[in-house]
Amino acid sequence: MRRRLVTLLSALVLAVTGSITFGAVVPTVAAADGCYTWNRTLNQGATGGDVTQLQIRVAGWVASGENLALDGSYGPATAAAVKRFQAGYGLAADGVAGPNTFSKIYALQDDDCTPIHFTYGEFDDNCGANNFNGGRVSAATAKENIRRIMWQLEAMRRKLGDRPLNITSGFRSVSCNASVGGSSTSLHMSGLAADLGMSNPPQCTMWNQGKTAGFEELLGPGYPGHNDHVHVGNKSGRFWSAPNC
Ligand SMILES: [Zn+2]
Numbered sequence: 338m339r340r341r342l343v344t345l346l347s348a349l350v351l352a353v354t355g356s357i358t359f360g361a362v363v364p365t366v367a368a369a370d371g372c373y374t375w376n377r378t379l380n381q382g383a384t385g386g387d388v389t390q391l392q393i394r395v396a397g398w399v400a401s402g403e404n405l406a407l408d409g410s411y412g413p414a415t416a417a418a419v420k421r422f423q424a425g426y427g428l429a430a431d432g433v434a435g436p437n438t439f440s441k442i443y444a445l446q447d448d449d450c451t452p453i454h455f456t457y458g459e460f461d462d463n464c465g466a467n468n469f470n471g472g473r474v475s476a477a478t479a480k481e482n483i484r485r486i487m488w489q490l491e492a493m494r495r496k497l498g499d500r501p502l503n504i505t506s507g508f509r510s511v512s513c514n515a516s517v518g519g520s521s522t523s524l525h526m527s528g529l530a531a532d533l534g535m536s537n538p539p540q541c542t543m544w545n546q547g548k549t550a551g552f553e554e555l556l557g558p559g560y561p562g563h564n565d566h567v568h569v570g571n572k573s574g575r576f577w578s579a580p581n582c
Contacts, residue, residue: 371448379434383411391415391434393485394442397492397550398422402575404551407485425495445491451484452491460487460507460531464516471510472526479508479528486531486571489550496546497538505534505566518562524554530570541582543567548577557582 375387389409396405398421405418416432423430426441445452460483461467469476469483486507494502509517509525524530533543544557547569554570556563557579567579 370443370446372443372446372450375434375439378436379411381411381413381416381432384409388415391419391442394446394488395419395422395492396485397489398425399549399551401548403549404553404571422492425492451487454491454494454501455487455504457483459504460528462508462510462513463506464510464513466510466513469508469528471512472508472528473511474527482528482571483508483531486529486569489552489569489571490531493543493546493550496549497542500538502543503534503536504531506532524570524572529572530554530568532566532568534566537567540567541579544579544582555579 373390375391377383377387379388379391386409388411389407391411392405392407392409392415395415395418396407398418399405399414400417403414405414419434419438420430420432422441423432423438428437428441447453447456449457451457457469457480458467461469462471469479472479474482490502490504494500506517506525507530508528509519509523511526514523514526515521519525537543538546540558544555544567547555547567550569551571552569553572553575554568555577556568558564559580559582560578563579564581
């Protein structure tokens with residue numbers, strides 16, 4: 338969430354960092370934030386780590402079947418995702434990430450950079466280990482992968498009318514995955530998948546919504562073992578199946 342500065346300090350920051358464009362002072366810093374602060378307006382053609390940070394946060398605002406590359410390069414796909422994000426939150430939708438867009442992101446993120454409606458605890462090893470260890474990747478990588486999913490789910494949640502989403506499984510260690518009967522190639526062991534349980538919006542509604550949230554793996558009703566949850570995951574190559582939807 339946004340760390341609020343006293344008015345005087347904000348004015349000072351803007352005065353120091355503002356730039357002069359055609360005689361007007363344009364603030365280049367929206368606000369300081371406990372997680373991450375963007376220091377410039379981003380538009381098509383921009384490259385850098387700050388673009389990647391933006392891409393992570395708008396990755397759930399893609400066209401159906403699209404998967405936004407987190408490549409630090411602000412191209413047409415990133416601009417389109419930013420535009421949908423802006424429209425989704427009632428901002429002027431121009432595809433340019435400036436102070437208003439960053440302010441909305443600051444309001445949507447906690448100090449650990451996860452979106453406000455999700456926590457790492459919800460996605461941790463559902464066998465009770467709660468440490469993101471023992472998977473196919475390092476704990477740090479698993480957490481980063483999960484954070485990406487959280488932002489995609491934050492978008493899904495918004496598009497579903499701000500409906501809370503209940504996570505029944507996220508990261509699983511290799512042993513945990515085996516004990517719950519998960520596939521030996523399950524994305525859950527890398528923090529690249531999550532399961533949405535029955536207390537959520539109707540399963541087929543969620544399954545369909547996942548298509549515009551950037552999920553390449555999307556399994557639901559009618560797919561073996563998926564009649565009581567919708568599985569969403571990130572991988573290269575699309576695998577969507579829900580025969581009963
Ligand atoms: Zn799953």
